[in-house]
Amino acid sequence: MSSLPPTDRNKTQRTIAARMERIMDKQHPLCKEDIVWVLNMVKSKLSCNDEALSTLDADRIKRNFCYFAEVSVMLLQHNKFDQESDRLRFYLAEAAYGLWSPALQDD
Numbered sequence: 001m002s003s004l005p006p007t008d009r010n011k012t013q014r015t016i017a018a019r020m021e022r023i024m025d026k027q028h029p030l031c032k033e034d035i036v037w038v039l040n041m042v043k044s045k046l047s048c049n050d051e052a053l054s055t056l057d058a059d060r061i062k063r064n065f066c067y068f069a070e071v072s073v074m075l076l077q078h079n080k081f082d083q084e085s086d087r088l089r090f091y092l093a094e095a096a097y098g099l100w101s102p103a104l105q106d107d
Helices: 006-024 032-047 051-055 058-077 085-095
Strands: none
Touching (some): 006 032, 006 085, 032 058, 032 085, 058 085
16 A cells, blocks of 8 residues: 555656656657666566555466566667567556556546
């Protein structure tokens, strides 16, 4: 459970949603900073028992982790992501599945 007040939690979720939507946009050139940001977001959500975890079953969390690991390995092996950006975006979306809300309204 988050210790942030609801308004701060909503602002944080909107920030995450905006960044994720930009990263997932195929017109946005995928860079190492984007990939590392998503991995850090997923890691923090999974490691601090974020309330989003309560909506995911154990098999889904395992799949999130498997995609997290796959992206991590790809990050170690590659410096450029142009040729694999579609696959990386899919893996990033799967790693972050259920951990962010795509569209949140302003308070």
